[in-house]
Amino acid sequence: MTLQKTGVVKSTQNKGFRGLSDNEGALGSLFLLPAIIYIVALVAVPFFIAIAFSFSDVTVGNTSLNYVGLENFARVIKTPQFKRALINSIGFTFVTQVIVIVLANILAVILSQDFRGKWIARMLIILPWATPISLGTIGWLWLLDSKFSPFDWFLVKWGLLGPDTILGPGTHMIFLGREWLAMASVVTIYVWRILPLSTVILLAGLTSINQDILDQAEVDGSKFFRTLFTIKLPLILPIMAVAVLFGIIFTFTDMTVVYILTRGGPIYYTQVLPVWAYFKGIDSGALADGAAIALFLFPVLLAVVILMLRTASRTEIN
Amino acid sequence: MAIIETKGLKKYFDSVKAVDGIDLAINEGEMLVILGPSGCGKTTLMRMIAGLEKPTEGEIYIDGVEVTQLPPRNRDISMVFQSYALYPHMTVYNNIAFPLKAKKLSKKYIKEKVEWAAKILGIGELLERKPRHLSGGERQRVALCRAMVKEPKILLLDEPLSNLDAKLRATARDELQQFQRQLGITTVFVTHDQIEAMGLGDRIVVMNHGKVRQIGSPEEIYHNSNDTFVATFLGSPGINLIERNNYLVGFRPENFLPREVVKQKKGLNKFPLRVSRVEHLGADRLVYGETDDEKGVTKVIAKLPSSITVLVESGKKYDFVVQEQHMRYFDDQSGIRLKVKP
Numbered sequence: 208m209t210l211q212k213t214g215v216v217k218s219t220q221n222k223g224f225r226g227l228s229d230n231e232g233a234l235g236s237l238f239l240l241p242a243i244i245y246i247v248a249l250v251a252v253p254f255f256i257a258i259a260f261s262f263s264d265v266t267v268g269n270t271s272l273n274y275v276g277l278e279n280f281a282r283v284i285k286t287p288q289f290k291r292a293l294i295n296s297i298g299f300t301f302v303t304q305v306i307v308i309v310l311a312n313i314l315a316v317i318l319s320q321d322f323r324g325k326w327i328a329r330m331l332i333i334l335p336w337a338t339p340i341s342l343g344t345i346g347w348l349w350l351l352d353s354k355f356s357p358f359d360w361f362l363v364k365w366g367l368l369g370p371d372t373i374l375g376p377g378t379h380m381i382f383l384g385r386e387w388l389a390m391a392s393v394v395t396i397y398v399w400r401i402l403p404l405s406t407v408i409l410l411a412g413l414t415s416i417n418q419d420i421l422d423q424a425e426v427d428g429s430k431f432f433r434t435l436f437t438i439k440l441p442l443i444l445p446i447m448a449v450a451v452l453f454g455i456i457f458t459f460t461d462m463t464v465v466y467i468l469t470r471g472g473p474i475y476y477t478q479v480l481p482v483w484a485y486f487k488g489i490d491s492g493a494l495a496d497g498a499a500i501a502l503f504l505f506p507v508l509l510a511v512v513i514l515m516l517r518t519a520s521r522t523e524i525n
Numbered sequence: 526m527a528i529i530e531t532k533g534l535k536k537y538f539d540s541v542k543a544v545d546g547i548d549l550a551i552n553e554g555e556m557l558v559i560l561g562p563s564g565c566g567k568t569t570l571m572r573m574i575a576g577l578e579k580p581t582e583g584e585i586y587i588d589g590v591e592v593t594q595l596p597p598r599n600r601d602i603s604m605v606f607q608s609y610a611l612y613p614h615m616t617v618y619n620n621i622a623f624p625l626k627a628k629k630l631s632k633k634y635i636k637e638k639v640e641w642a643a644k645i646l647g648i649g650e651l652l653e654r655k656p657r658h659l660s661g662g663e664r665q666r667v668a669l670c671r672a673m674v675k676e677p678k679i680l681l682l683d684e685p686l687s688n689l690d691a692k693l694r695a696t697a698r699d700e701l702q703q704f705q706r707q708l709g710i711t712t713v714f715v716t717h718d719q720i721e722a723m724g725l726g727d728r729i730v731v732m733n734h735g736k737v738r739q740i741g742s743p744e745e746i747y748h749n750s751n752d753t754f755v756a757t758f759l760g761s762p763g764i765n766l767i768e769r770n771n772y773l774v775g776f777r778p779e780n781f782l783p784r785e786v787v788k789q790k791k792g793l794n795k796f797p798l799r800v801s802r803v804e805h806l807g808a809d810r811l812v813y814g815e816t817d818d819e820k821g822v823t824k825v826i827a828k829l830p831s832s833i834t835v836l837v838e839s840g841k842k843y844d845f846v847v848q849e850q851h852m853r854y855f856d857d858q859s860g861i862r863l864k865v866k867p
Contacts, residue, residue: 422577423610427671428598428627437623441614 260498267492279499283487288475289500292483295390297507299479300458303397304451310398311405311450316435318406319413329410336403344467347396351382351468358382383469386476393465393477397458404457405450412446413439445518452515459507480504527586528553528711529574529679534583536569536735543569545735546583551713556705558714558726562758566735567715571681574713575604588678598627603672604681607688609664611656617643617667618652624675642674645704661689665697673708680705680712686721698724719759723747731755749853753860756853762811764853765825767796767818772867773855778811778828780851783835784844792849798825799842812837816845 227233261279263272283289318329335343350356359379362368370376382388416439424434440447462481465471471478471486480503488497527550536544544566551557559567572578574585576597584593592600603624611620618639625635643649646666656664665685672680686694686701702725705712716722722729723743731738731746731754739751750756750764756775757763765781767774776794787793796816804811812827827845829837837843854863 417608417610419606419608419610420612422572423604423606423612424623425577426575426597426602426604427624428675429623430598430627433627438612444614 257498257501260495261502263495265494267494275495279495283496283499288471288478288483291475292471292478292480292500293503295476295478296459296480296504299390299394299397300455302394303401303458304454306394306398307401307405307454308447308451310402311409312440312447314402314406315409315413316439318410332406333403335399336407340400340461340463341467343400344396344464347392347399348383348468351392353379353381353384356380356382384473386473389469389473389477393468396464396468397461400461400464401454401457405454408446408450408453409443412443415446416442448518449515452511452518455511456508459511460504527551528588529713530586531570531574532584532586534570534573534585535581536566536573536578537581542566542735544573544580547735547737549730549737549740551711553711554709555727556702556712556714556725558716558722558729559732560716560719560722560726560729560758561732563717565732567717567732568683570732571604571683571713571715574679575602575681576600601678602681603675603677603679605665605668605672605683605685607684609656609668609685609688611664611667611671613656615655616652617648617654617656617659620656620667621652621671621674624671628675638674642670645673645707646670662693662697665689669701669704673704673710676710678711680710682712682714684716684718685714687716687718694721701725719761723759731758733758749862751862753855756855756862762826762828765823766855767816767823767825768857769818769867771857772863773857773860775853775855776847776851778826779809779830780847781825781827781845782829782833782847783837784846786833786835787846787848789848793846794849794852796825796845796847797842798827798845800837800839802839803837807831810837 259272262274262276264275265272314332318325318332350358356379359368362374362380363378366372368374368380369378374380380388382392420438421434424438429438460481462485465477465479465482466485469477471482480500484497484500487493487500529551531547531549534544534547547570559570561567569578573580576592576595580593584591586592587600612623615623621639621642622635625638640649643652646669648663648666648670651659651663651667656667659667668685686697689697698721714725726743728740729743729746730740733754739746739755746755747759750759753766753773753775757766760777762778764775764777798814798816800812800814802813808831810829810831812829814825815822816825854866855861856863
C-alpha cells in the first residue's frame with residue numbers, strides 16, 4: 208500500500224518533465240539553444256563588431272565609434288606590410304596545401320597497406336596534430352635557432368656548410384634571419400602541422416572504398432599504380448577536397464606559427480594577415496585598422512566554407 | 526580435359542575452415558554451378574580460383590598450369606561480383622574498357638572490342654552513362670560485358686543475379702545461359718539459389734561446411750542425392766525423411782500422393798497422413814501433416830499439382846502413398862544414401 212502510494216506521488220512529480228520529454232518541438236528548441244547562444248555570442252557578435260570597428264575611428268584610447276567610411280581600408284591597403292602580409296597569407300597557404308596533399312596521399316597510401324607496426328606508425332603521424340601548436344612551434348624555434356640549430360651542425364658534419372662548401376662560408380644557416388629561408392621555415396611548420404589531419408582524412412577515404420571495387424580492379428589486371436591513379440584517387444577526390452579546404456582554413460587563419468617563430472620578420476618578409484591584424488589592432492591599439500585588416504580574411508574563408516558545404520553535400524562514397 | 530582443377534584445396538581463417546579439402550575438375554566450356562547455403566565456403570572457393578585469396582593448402586591448375594601462387598592478372602580469368610563492382614566514377618565505356626587498358630592495348634583495338642561486347646549484350650546505347658544512372662539489369666549487363674571483353678578462358682560469377690528483382694531474374698537467367706552458350710566460355714557460377722542452380726548448371730557442385738557433398742547434373746543431384754543434406758537442401762520444400770529401425774526413408778513431396786490418385790496397385794508404400802494445414806499456391810497445393818509409424822510421429826509435406834483435384838482438408842486423415850521407384854534410403858548415422866533397400 209505504502210509502496211503504491213509512493214509510486215503515485217512520484218509519477219505526479221515527474222509529470223512536468225515527462226510532458227516536456229514528449230514534446231518534440233519544445234525539446235528540439237531546448238537542445239538547440241546552447242548552440243545558438245554559442246554562435247551568436249562568440250561568432251556573430253564579434254564578427255559584426257569587427258565590421259563596425261573597421262568603418263569607424265575607434266582606438267584602444269578612444270572607444271567612441273565615429274563612421275569614417277572606407278578610410279581605414281584605404282589606409283591599410285597602401286602600407287607595404289599589408290601588401291606583403293596579403294601575398295604571404297595566400298602564398299603560404301597555397302604552397303602548404305600543394306605540398307601537404309602530395310605528402311598526405313603518399314602517407315595515406317602507405318598506411319593503408321598492411322605491415323607490422325602499422326598502429327605505431329599511425330600514432331606517430333598523428334602526433335604533431337595532437338601537440339599544442341604553440342609548443343610545437345617553440346620546438347621548431349629552437350631547431351632553427353641562429354646559433355644552436357642542430358640542422359647547422361648536421362650540414363657542417365656532412366660537408367654542406369662551412370668554408371669552401373656549397374652553403375658556406377659561414378657555419379650557420381640563420382634560417383629565420385634570411386628572407387627565403389624564413390619563408391620556407393614557416394611553410395615547413397605549416398606542412399608539419401597540417402599533414403597529420405590531411406593524412407587521416409585521406410586514410411579514412413581510402414579505407415572506405417568498397418573492397419569489391421578493389422578486388423574487381425585486381426581481377427581486371429590492374430597493377431598498383433593504375434589502381435591508385437585511375438580508381439582510388441578519383442574515388443576519394445571529394446574527400447581530398449575536404450582535406451584541402453580544412454587545410455586552407457587552418458593555415459590561412461593561423462597566427463601562432465608566425466607570431467612565435469618570426470613575428471613577421473626578418474623586417475616584415477614573413478608577415479601574414481592574422482599576425483599583422485593583431486600587431487596593428489591589439490599591440491598598437493589601432494582597433495579600426497586591425498579590424499579592417501582582419502576582414503580581408505573573410506572573403507577567402509567564405510569561399511572555402513561554401514565550397515566545403517557543397518562538396519560535403521555532393522560526396523557519395525561507394 | 527579439365528580446364529580448372531583444384532587439388533586438396535583448403536582455406537582456413539584462423540580456426541574457421543571455410544574451404545576444407547576440395548578436389549574439383551571443371552570441363553572446358555561447361556557451366557558449373559557451385560550451390561550451397563550461405564557460409565558454406567562457395568565464395569571463398571571461387572575467390573581462390575580467381576586468385577583473390579591464397580589457399581592455406583592445396584593447388585589450383587588452370588589449363589594444366591599451376592596458378593596457386595599467381596595473381597589474378599596472370600590467370601586469364603574474369604569475375605563478376607554480386608555487387609557488380611562497377612567503377613562508379615567511370616562511364617560504362619571506360620568500365621568495359623578498363624581490363625583492356627590494363628593490358629595496354631591500342632585505343633583503336635579497345636574501341637572495337639568494347640563496341641563488339643556492348644553489342645552482344647545490347648548495351649550500345651548506355652556507353653556514355655555513369656553506373657549510378659543505370660537500372661539493376663543494365664548494371665549486371667555492363668558487369669558481364671566488362672568480364673567478357675578480354676575474352677578470358679574462365680568466367681567466374683558470384684551470385685550475379687541476386688541483386689535483381691524476382692521477375693528480372695528469370696529473364697536474366699535465360700540471357701545469361703544464351704550468352705554463355707554463344708561464347709562457349711567455361712563458367713563457374715556461385716549461388717545459394719537452387720532454382721538458379723538447377724536452371725543454369727550443366728553440372729552442380731553442392732557444398733556444405735567447406736566440403737563438396739555431391740557433384741552431378743541437376744537431375745542426378747535432385748533425384749539421386751548422395752546424402753540427406755543434399756536431399757533436404759534441394760527442392761522446395763525439401764525431401765521428407767522418416768526414421769525407420771536403423772535407416773531413413775526419403776521421398777519428395779511431389780511424389781507423395783493421395784491413394785486414389787495413383788492407378789498402380791503394386792509397389793506402393795502407404796503412409797497414413799493426418800493433415801494439419803493446406804496451402805494453396807496456385808500451381809500447386811502444399812499439404813502439411815503428420816504420419817505415424819513404429820518410431821512415432823513425423824512431420825511430412827505433400828505437394829499436389831493443381832491437376833489433382835482430390836479434396837484434402839485439414840484435421841482429417843487420408844491414405845497417402847509413394848511409388849517404390851520414388852523411395853530413397855539413407856543411413857541414419859552418416860546420412861549417406863543406401864543403394865539398395867535395407
